[in-house]
Amino acid sequence: EAGVTQFPSHSVIEKGQTVTLRCDPISGHDNLYWYRRVMGKEIKFLLHFVKESKQDESGMPNNRFLAERTGGTYSTLKVQPAELEDSGVYFCASSYRRGQGRVGEFFGPGTRLTVL
Amino acid sequence: GQQLNQSPQSMFIQEGEDVSMNCTSSSIFNTWLWYKQDPGEGPVLLIALYKAGELTSNGRLTAQFGITRKDSFLNISASIPSDVGIYFCAGQKGGSEKLVFGKGTKLTVNP
Numbered sequence: 001e002a003g004v005t006q007f008p009s010h011s012v013i014e015k016g017q018t019v020t021l022r023c024d025p026i027s028g029h030d031n032l033y034w035y036r037r038v039m040g041k042e043i044k045f046l047l048h049f050v051k052e053s054k055q056d057e058s059g060m061p062n063n064r065f066l067a068e069r070t071g072g073t074y075s076t077l078k079v080q081p082a083e084l085e086d087s088g089v090y091f092c093a094s095s096y097r098r099g100q101g102r103v104g105e106f107f108g109p110g111t112r113l114t115v116l
Numbered sequence: 117g118q119q120l121n122q123s124p125q126s127m128f129i130q131e132g133e134d135v136s137m138n139c140t141s142s143s144i145f146n147t148w149l150w151y152k153q154d155p156g157e158g159p160v161l162l163i164a165l166y167k168a169g170e171l172t173s174n175g176r177l178t179a180q181f182g183i184t185r186k187d188s189f190l191n192i193s194a195s196i197p198s199d200v201g202i203y204f205c206a207g208q209k210g211g212s213e214k215l216v217f218g219k220g221t222k223l224t225v226n227p
Contacts, residue, residue: 004158031213042120043159043204045214056214091158105149105215107158 002026004108006092012114018080021111025074025094029106032075033095034067037110038088046090049075061086082115089113122205122218129195130226137203137221138189145207148181148188149215153202162203163190195225 005024013019025032034046046065047057051072060067064083069075079086089110122139129135139148147166151159163174165181165188172179178191188207192199202222206215 033214035215035217040219042219043206043215043217045216048213056212059214093158105161107151107160109156109158 004092004094004106006090006108006111008111009109010112010114012116013082014116015084016081018078019082019113021077021079021090021092021113023075023077023092023108025092026096026106029094029096030072031095031097032069033093033105034075034077035091035093035107036088037091038085043091046077079113082113084115087113087115120205120207120216120218122221124221125219126222126224128224128226131195131197133195135192135195135199135223136189137205138187139205139207139218140187141207141216142186144185144209145216146185146210147208148179149206149208150177150179150188150190151204151206153204153220155201159204192223195223197225197227199223200225 007022011019030051032049035043037043045059047067048055049069052069066078089112091110092108093105095105120139120141149164150162152162153159163172163179168185169183170181176193202220204220205218
């Protein structure tokens, strides 16, 4: 079974440009999460989808970030326009529910974004 | 915002030694998780703890969910070179799906 995949693995862009990151969760996982790790800091939650619905977007830094999950399958995270402080590693994770509990939290390899 | 204080920040040990790292918080968590991240990879779940006082093992790894629900530790016994990586603790509060992560412990094992 394929794991969580993310594309691209690396992205280097200039300040002011737009970048779109993609995440393909594990097939059948309704829950999809985006996290970000800025250099030397902790991994921080950005948002959570249940299928195509945004369940919690309390971690989104500002309105330059837009996440979508059309059809409840893959998700995209767009940064427009990118700023220097957006540099970091963006992780996607997925999980499924069994009864009342969430089972598994499988992370993708991350996209390393560098904004120059 | 919520914070998990993870220590130590880094460790340099000899192969065969035991390792201990911990996370503390000023607030209560319902679930504690420990992850390991290898270079170029995403975090991989090692151990999940769901009940205060719970002690769980996974091979040479042992983790405990503190009684106060505000802390957790991870022990690695008889370390080997492939234990090298960054270890993260993460907590989850009741009623919330998001994970709160510590800053990580970078482990180096000298053969």
